[in-house]
Amino acid sequence: xxxxxxxxxxxxxxxxxxxxxxxxxxxxxxxxxxxxxxxxxxxxxxxxxxxxxxxxxxxxxxxxxxxxxxxxxxxxxxxxxxxxxxxxxxxxxxx
Amino acid sequence: xxxxxxxxxxxxxxxxxxxxxxxxxxxxxxxxxxxxxxxxxxxxxxxxxxxxxxxxxxxxxxxxxxxxxxxxxxxxxxxxxxxxxxxxxxxxxxxxxxxxxxxxxxxxxxxxxxxxxxxxxxxxxxxxxxxxxxxxxxxxxxxxxxxxxxxxxxxxxxxxxxxxxxxxxxxxxxxxxxxxxxxxxxxxxxxxxxxxxxxxxxxxxxxxxxxxxxxxxxxxxxxxxxxxxxxxxxxxxxxxxxxxxxxxxxxxxxxx
Numbered sequence: 001x002x003x004x005x006x007x008x009x010x011x012x013x014x015x016x017x018x019x020x021x022x023x024x025x026x027x028x029x030x031x032x033x034x035x036x037x038x039x040x041x042x043x044x045x046x047x048x049x050x051x052x053x054x055x056x057x058x059x060x061x062x063x064x065x066x067x068x069x070x071x072x073x074x075x076x077x078x079x080x081x082x083x084x085x086x087x088x089x090x091x092x093x094x095x
Numbered sequence: 096x097x098x099x100x101x102x103x104x105x106x107x108x109x110x111x112x113x114x115x116x117x118x119x120x121x122x123x124x125x126x127x128x129x130x131x132x133x134x135x136x137x138x139x140x141x142x143x144x145x146x147x148x149x150x151x152x153x154x155x156x157x158x159x160x161x162x163x164x165x166x167x168x169x170x171x172x173x174x175x176x177x178x179x180x181x182x183x184x185x186x187x188x189x190x191x192x193x194x195x196x197x198x199x200x201x202x203x204x205x206x207x208x209x210x211x212x213x214x215x216x217x218x219x220x221x222x223x224x225x226x227x228x229x230x231x232x233x234x235x236x237x238x239x240x241x242x243x244x245x246x247x248x249x250x251x252x253x254x255x256x257x258x259x260x261x262x263x264x265x266x267x268x269x270x271x272x273x274x275x276x277x278x279x280x281x282x283x284x285x286x287x288x289x290x291x292x293x294x295x296x297x298x299x300x301x302x303x304x305x306x307x308x309x310x311x312x313x314x315x316x317x318x319x320x321x322x323x324x325x326x327x328x329x330x331x332x333x334x335x336x337x338x339x340x341x342x343x344x345x346x347x348x349x350x351x
Contacts (some may be wrong), residue, residue: 027134027135028133028135030246034242037139037239037242038135038136040235041135041138041142041239042134042135
Protein backbone atom coordinates (compact mmCIF):
# COMPACT_ATOMS: atom_id res chain seq x y z
CA UNK A 1 0.00 0.00 0.00
CA UNK A 2 1.44 3.36 -0.97
CA UNK A 3 1.12 6.39 1.24
CA UNK A 4 -2.04 8.18 0.12
CA UNK A 5 -1.77 11.88 -0.69
CA UNK A 6 -4.90 12.69 1.28
CA UNK A 7 -5.44 15.04 4.22
CA UNK A 8 -5.06 13.71 7.74
CA UNK A 9 -7.98 13.74 10.19
CA UNK A 10 -8.16 13.24 13.95
CA UNK A 11 -10.91 10.94 15.19
CA UNK A 12 -12.86 11.32 18.42
CA UNK A 13 -15.33 8.68 19.64
CA UNK A 14 -17.96 8.95 22.35
CA UNK A 15 -18.29 5.49 23.80
CA UNK A 16 -21.47 5.84 25.83
CA UNK A 17 -23.97 8.46 26.88
CA UNK A 18 -22.74 11.03 29.35
CA UNK A 19 -19.04 10.70 28.56
CA UNK A 20 -17.09 13.08 26.38
CA UNK A 21 -15.66 12.26 22.97
CA UNK A 22 -12.14 10.89 23.30
CA UNK A 23 -9.31 11.04 20.80
CA UNK A 24 -8.77 7.53 19.41
CA UNK A 25 -6.40 8.08 16.49
CA UNK A 26 -6.11 9.52 13.03
CA UNK A 27 -6.74 8.55 9.41
CA UNK A 28 -6.53 9.75 5.83
CA UNK A 29 -9.59 10.85 3.85
CA UNK A 30 -10.36 13.10 0.90
CA UNK A 31 -13.10 15.06 2.68
CA UNK A 32 -15.22 15.23 5.82
CA UNK A 33 -17.87 12.73 4.73
CA UNK A 34 -15.28 10.11 3.77
CA UNK A 35 -13.39 10.78 7.00
CA UNK A 36 -16.56 9.95 8.97
CA UNK A 37 -17.03 6.73 6.99
CA UNK A 38 -13.41 5.73 7.44
CA UNK A 39 -13.61 6.48 11.15
CA UNK A 40 -16.64 4.22 11.42
CA UNK A 41 -14.82 1.45 9.59
CA UNK A 42 -11.46 1.76 11.31
CA UNK A 43 -12.37 2.71 14.88
CA UNK A 44 -15.83 1.30 15.68
CA UNK A 45 -15.53 -2.32 14.53
CA UNK A 46 -16.04 -3.73 18.01
CA UNK A 47 -19.06 -1.72 19.08
CA UNK A 48 -16.97 1.08 20.61
CA UNK A 49 -18.93 4.07 19.45
CA UNK A 50 -22.19 5.95 19.72
CA UNK A 51 -20.93 9.14 18.13
CA UNK A 52 -17.97 10.15 15.98
CA UNK A 53 -16.24 13.48 15.47
CA UNK A 54 -13.61 14.01 12.81
CA UNK A 55 -11.44 17.12 12.76
CA UNK A 56 -8.82 18.09 10.15
CA UNK A 57 -5.46 17.55 11.82
CA UNK A 58 -4.34 20.88 10.35
CA UNK A 59 -7.03 22.63 12.44
CA UNK A 60 -5.42 21.52 15.69
CA UNK A 61 -3.19 24.06 17.41
CA UNK A 62 -0.69 22.29 19.63
CA UNK A 63 1.49 23.53 22.48
CA UNK A 64 5.22 23.44 21.97
CA UNK A 65 6.88 20.53 23.85
CA UNK A 66 9.89 22.81 24.43
CA UNK A 67 7.69 25.02 26.58
CA UNK A 68 6.67 22.17 28.82
CA UNK A 69 8.42 23.58 31.89
CA UNK A 70 7.10 27.10 31.44
CA UNK A 71 3.54 25.94 30.92
CA UNK A 72 3.15 23.11 33.37
CA UNK A 73 5.89 23.20 36.00
CA UNK A 74 4.34 26.04 38.08
CA UNK A 75 1.22 24.01 38.87
CA UNK A 76 3.20 21.21 40.53
CA UNK A 77 3.46 23.04 43.86
CA UNK A 78 -0.22 24.05 44.08
CA UNK A 79 -1.82 20.95 45.48
CA UNK A 80 -4.64 23.03 46.99
CA UNK A 81 -6.11 23.23 43.49
CA UNK A 82 -6.99 19.54 43.61
CA UNK A 83 -10.46 18.92 45.02
CA UNK A 84 -9.15 16.03 47.08
CA UNK A 85 -10.29 17.62 50.36
CA UNK A 86 -13.97 17.05 49.57
CA UNK A 87 -16.04 13.91 49.43
CA UNK A 88 -18.14 13.69 46.29
CA UNK A 89 -21.57 12.10 46.90
CA UNK A 90 -22.11 8.99 44.74
CA UNK A 91 -25.33 10.40 43.28
CA UNK A 92 -23.30 13.03 41.46
CA UNK A 93 -21.92 10.42 39.08
CA UNK A 94 -19.54 11.56 36.36
CA UNK A 95 -18.34 15.11 36.84
CA UNK B 96 -14.48 -32.98 -8.29
CA UNK B 97 -17.47 -34.40 -6.48
CA UNK B 98 -20.43 -32.24 -5.70
CA UNK B 99 -23.55 -32.50 -3.60
CA UNK B 100 -26.92 -31.83 -5.22
CA UNK B 101 -29.36 -29.91 -3.11
CA UNK B 102 -33.06 -30.86 -3.12
CA UNK B 103 -35.21 -29.08 -5.68
CA UNK B 104 -37.44 -27.40 -3.08
CA UNK B 105 -38.30 -23.81 -4.10
CA UNK B 106 -37.62 -22.27 -0.67
CA UNK B 107 -34.28 -24.09 -0.43
CA UNK B 108 -33.24 -22.96 -3.89
CA UNK B 109 -34.36 -19.41 -3.13
CA UNK B 110 -32.34 -19.24 0.10
CA UNK B 111 -29.35 -20.70 -1.75
CA UNK B 112 -29.50 -18.01 -4.43
CA UNK B 113 -29.46 -15.28 -1.80
CA UNK B 114 -26.72 -17.04 0.16
CA UNK B 115 -24.55 -17.60 -2.94
CA UNK B 116 -24.83 -13.93 -3.93
CA UNK B 117 -23.65 -12.88 -0.48
CA UNK B 118 -20.87 -15.47 -0.21
CA UNK B 119 -19.38 -14.91 -3.66
CA UNK B 120 -19.39 -11.12 -3.36
CA UNK B 121 -18.06 -11.37 0.19
CA UNK B 122 -15.25 -13.59 -1.07
CA UNK B 123 -14.44 -11.17 -3.89
CA UNK B 124 -14.16 -8.30 -1.42
CA UNK B 125 -12.00 -10.39 0.90
CA UNK B 126 -9.48 -10.65 -1.96
CA UNK B 127 -8.72 -6.95 -1.36
CA UNK B 128 -7.57 -7.64 2.19
CA UNK B 129 -4.01 -6.36 2.42
CA UNK B 130 -4.13 -4.97 -1.14
CA UNK B 131 -6.54 -2.01 -1.02
CA UNK B 132 -5.32 1.42 -2.18
CA UNK B 133 -5.18 2.69 1.40
CA UNK B 134 -5.37 1.21 4.86
CA UNK B 135 -8.73 2.81 5.69
CA UNK B 136 -10.32 1.30 2.59
CA UNK B 137 -8.69 -2.06 3.23
CA UNK B 138 -10.58 -2.26 6.53
CA UNK B 139 -13.80 -0.88 5.02
CA UNK B 140 -13.86 -3.57 2.29
CA UNK B 141 -13.06 -6.30 4.81
CA UNK B 142 -15.93 -5.06 7.01
CA UNK B 143 -18.35 -5.28 4.09
CA UNK B 144 -17.03 -8.73 3.19
CA UNK B 145 -17.69 -9.91 6.74
CA UNK B 146 -21.23 -8.50 6.69
CA UNK B 147 -21.93 -10.42 3.49
CA UNK B 148 -20.39 -13.67 4.69
CA UNK B 149 -22.48 -13.35 7.86
CA UNK B 150 -25.61 -13.02 5.73
CA UNK B 151 -24.55 -16.05 3.68
CA UNK B 152 -24.07 -18.13 6.83
CA UNK B 153 -27.59 -17.42 8.09
CA UNK B 154 -29.09 -18.19 4.69
CA UNK B 155 -27.12 -21.44 4.19
CA UNK B 156 -28.07 -22.61 7.65
CA UNK B 157 -31.72 -21.92 6.88
CA UNK B 158 -31.52 -23.64 3.47
CA UNK B 159 -30.04 -26.69 5.20
CA UNK B 160 -32.81 -26.73 7.81
CA UNK B 161 -35.58 -26.46 5.23
CA UNK B 162 -34.00 -29.14 3.06
CA UNK B 163 -33.90 -31.45 6.07
CA UNK B 164 -31.07 -33.62 4.73
CA UNK B 165 -28.75 -32.80 7.60
CA UNK B 166 -26.53 -30.37 5.67
CA UNK B 167 -25.00 -27.40 7.43
CA UNK B 168 -23.66 -24.07 6.15
CA UNK B 169 -20.18 -25.48 5.51
CA UNK B 170 -21.37 -28.38 3.39
CA UNK B 171 -23.54 -26.09 1.28
CA UNK B 172 -20.72 -23.59 0.78
CA UNK B 173 -17.80 -25.98 0.31
CA UNK B 174 -19.19 -29.08 -1.38
CA UNK B 175 -21.15 -27.72 -4.34
CA UNK B 176 -19.40 -27.29 -7.66
CA UNK B 177 -19.87 -24.25 -9.92
CA UNK B 178 -23.00 -25.50 -11.80
CA UNK B 179 -24.72 -25.95 -8.42
CA UNK B 180 -24.01 -22.34 -7.44
CA UNK B 181 -26.95 -19.98 -7.94
CA UNK B 182 -25.45 -16.49 -7.63
CA UNK B 183 -25.98 -13.78 -10.22
CA UNK B 184 -23.08 -13.17 -12.62
CA UNK B 185 -22.52 -9.62 -11.35
CA UNK B 186 -21.07 -10.73 -8.00
CA UNK B 187 -18.52 -13.16 -9.48
CA UNK B 188 -16.97 -10.59 -11.82
CA UNK B 189 -13.29 -9.97 -11.05
CA UNK B 190 -12.33 -7.10 -8.76
CA UNK B 191 -10.52 -5.29 -11.58
CA UNK B 192 -9.28 -1.91 -10.43
CA UNK B 193 -10.77 -0.13 -7.42
CA UNK B 194 -13.42 1.52 -9.64
CA UNK B 195 -14.72 -1.87 -10.84
CA UNK B 196 -15.01 -3.14 -7.27
CA UNK B 197 -16.82 0.02 -6.14
CA UNK B 198 -19.22 0.19 -9.10
CA UNK B 199 -20.04 -3.53 -8.72
CA UNK B 200 -20.75 -2.97 -5.02
CA UNK B 201 -22.88 0.08 -5.77
CA UNK B 202 -25.04 -1.63 -8.42
CA UNK B 203 -25.59 -4.63 -6.14
CA UNK B 204 -26.23 -2.68 -2.92
CA UNK B 205 -28.66 -0.30 -4.66
CA UNK B 206 -30.70 -3.41 -5.47
CA UNK B 207 -30.31 -5.23 -2.16
CA UNK B 208 -31.33 -2.34 0.09
CA UNK B 209 -34.93 -2.14 -1.20
CA UNK B 210 -34.86 -5.94 -1.52
CA UNK B 211 -34.19 -6.52 2.19
CA UNK B 212 -36.62 -3.75 3.15
CA UNK B 213 -39.34 -5.58 1.25
CA UNK B 214 -38.21 -8.95 2.59
CA UNK B 215 -38.86 -7.76 6.15
CA UNK B 216 -42.55 -8.15 5.28
CA UNK B 217 -42.09 -11.77 4.17
CA UNK B 218 -44.48 -14.35 5.58
CA UNK B 219 -41.41 -16.51 6.17
CA UNK B 220 -40.29 -15.47 9.66
CA UNK B 221 -36.68 -16.56 9.24
CA UNK B 222 -36.20 -14.66 5.97
CA UNK B 223 -37.89 -11.62 7.54
CA UNK B 224 -35.51 -11.78 10.52
CA UNK B 225 -32.44 -12.14 8.30
CA UNK B 226 -33.74 -9.17 6.27
CA UNK B 227 -34.02 -6.97 9.36
CA UNK B 228 -30.34 -7.52 10.13
CA UNK B 229 -29.11 -7.36 6.54
CA UNK B 230 -30.99 -4.14 5.78
CA UNK B 231 -28.86 -2.06 8.15
CA UNK B 232 -25.66 -3.60 6.85
CA UNK B 233 -26.55 -3.03 3.21
CA UNK B 234 -27.67 0.54 3.91
CA UNK B 235 -24.09 1.22 4.90
CA UNK B 236 -22.66 -0.69 1.92
CA UNK B 237 -24.76 1.47 -0.37
CA UNK B 238 -23.72 4.67 1.33
CA UNK B 239 -20.05 3.70 1.27
CA UNK B 240 -20.02 2.67 -2.39
CA UNK B 241 -22.19 5.59 -3.55
CA UNK B 242 -19.90 8.13 -1.87
CA UNK B 243 -16.97 6.53 -3.69
CA UNK B 244 -18.78 6.46 -7.05
CA UNK B 245 -19.35 10.21 -6.71
CA UNK B 246 -15.72 10.89 -5.83
CA UNK B 247 -14.31 8.66 -8.56
CA UNK B 248 -16.72 9.94 -11.21
CA UNK B 249 -16.35 13.58 -10.25
CA UNK B 250 -12.67 13.26 -9.32
CA UNK B 251 -9.71 13.33 -11.68
CA UNK B 252 -9.80 12.61 -15.42
CA UNK B 253 -8.32 9.19 -14.75
CA UNK B 254 -10.74 8.25 -11.97
CA UNK B 255 -13.67 9.44 -14.11
CA UNK B 256 -12.51 7.36 -17.07
CA UNK B 257 -12.00 4.25 -14.93
CA UNK B 258 -15.38 4.61 -13.21
CA UNK B 259 -17.17 5.08 -16.53
CA UNK B 260 -15.39 2.03 -17.99
CA UNK B 261 -16.37 -0.06 -14.97
CA UNK B 262 -19.99 1.04 -15.32
CA UNK B 263 -20.04 0.30 -19.05
CA UNK B 264 -18.48 -3.15 -18.51
CA UNK B 265 -20.72 -4.21 -15.62
CA UNK B 266 -24.01 -2.87 -16.96
CA UNK B 267 -24.82 -6.05 -18.92
CA UNK B 268 -24.96 -7.96 -15.62
CA UNK B 269 -27.64 -5.74 -14.04
CA UNK B 270 -30.57 -7.21 -15.99
CA UNK B 271 -30.23 -10.54 -14.20
CA UNK B 272 -30.99 -8.90 -10.84
CA UNK B 273 -34.60 -8.35 -11.93
CA UNK B 274 -35.32 -11.78 -13.41
CA UNK B 275 -37.87 -14.20 -11.99
CA UNK B 276 -38.49 -17.83 -12.82
CA UNK B 277 -40.84 -20.61 -11.72
CA UNK B 278 -38.90 -21.22 -8.51
CA UNK B 279 -39.58 -17.67 -7.43
CA UNK B 280 -42.99 -17.03 -8.90
CA UNK B 281 -44.79 -19.43 -6.55
CA UNK B 282 -42.89 -18.03 -3.56
CA UNK B 283 -43.75 -14.46 -4.58
CA UNK B 284 -47.42 -15.36 -4.81
CA UNK B 285 -47.23 -16.98 -1.39
CA UNK B 286 -45.86 -13.73 0.08
CA UNK B 287 -42.51 -15.34 0.92
CA UNK B 288 -40.19 -14.05 -1.80
CA UNK B 289 -39.72 -10.48 -3.05
CA UNK B 290 -40.71 -9.72 -6.64
CA UNK B 291 -37.52 -8.15 -8.02
CA UNK B 292 -39.43 -6.44 -10.82
CA UNK B 293 -41.12 -4.30 -8.16
CA UNK B 294 -37.69 -2.95 -7.12
CA UNK B 295 -36.62 -1.76 -10.54
CA UNK B 296 -37.98 1.76 -10.21
CA UNK B 297 -36.28 2.45 -6.89
CA UNK B 298 -33.02 0.89 -8.10
CA UNK B 299 -33.15 2.97 -11.23
CA UNK B 300 -33.79 6.17 -9.27
CA UNK B 301 -30.89 5.50 -6.88
CA UNK B 302 -28.56 4.74 -9.79
CA UNK B 303 -29.61 7.89 -11.66
CA UNK B 304 -29.17 10.15 -8.64
CA UNK B 305 -25.69 8.88 -7.85
CA UNK B 306 -24.47 8.75 -11.46
CA UNK B 307 -25.76 12.25 -12.00
CA UNK B 308 -23.84 13.57 -9.02
CA UNK B 309 -20.82 11.58 -10.17
CA UNK B 310 -21.03 13.10 -13.70
CA UNK B 311 -21.11 9.55 -15.10
CA UNK B 312 -23.26 8.46 -18.03
CA UNK B 313 -25.79 5.71 -17.47
CA UNK B 314 -25.28 3.05 -20.18
CA UNK B 315 -28.25 2.22 -22.40
CA UNK B 316 -30.15 -0.96 -21.54
CA UNK B 317 -29.20 -3.38 -24.29
CA UNK B 318 -28.69 -7.12 -24.36
CA UNK B 319 -28.20 -8.46 -20.85
CA UNK B 320 -25.95 -11.33 -19.78
CA UNK B 321 -27.71 -13.98 -17.72
CA UNK B 322 -27.50 -17.56 -16.46
CA UNK B 323 -25.93 -17.52 -13.00
CA UNK B 324 -29.17 -18.15 -11.17
CA UNK B 325 -29.63 -21.41 -13.05
CA UNK B 326 -25.99 -22.49 -12.68
CA UNK B 327 -24.51 -21.22 -15.97
CA UNK B 328 -21.55 -19.19 -14.77
CA UNK B 329 -18.61 -17.32 -16.21
CA UNK B 330 -15.24 -19.04 -15.91
CA UNK B 331 -14.44 -16.78 -12.95
CA UNK B 332 -16.60 -18.69 -10.48
CA UNK B 333 -14.53 -21.87 -10.88
CA UNK B 334 -11.39 -20.02 -9.75
CA UNK B 335 -13.23 -18.50 -6.79
CA UNK B 336 -14.46 -21.92 -5.68
CA UNK B 337 -11.03 -23.50 -6.14
CA UNK B 338 -9.69 -20.92 -3.73
CA UNK B 339 -12.66 -21.05 -1.35
CA UNK B 340 -13.12 -24.81 -1.25
CA UNK B 341 -9.55 -26.08 -1.45
CA UNK B 342 -9.17 -26.91 2.22
CA UNK B 343 -12.42 -28.85 2.54
CA UNK B 344 -11.73 -30.67 -0.71
CA UNK B 345 -8.20 -31.62 0.32
CA UNK B 346 -9.08 -32.45 3.93
CA UNK B 347 -12.78 -33.36 4.03
CA UNK B 348 -14.46 -32.50 7.31
CA UNK B 349 -11.46 -30.55 8.65
CA UNK B 350 -12.37 -28.20 11.49
CA UNK B 351 -10.56 -25.51 13.47
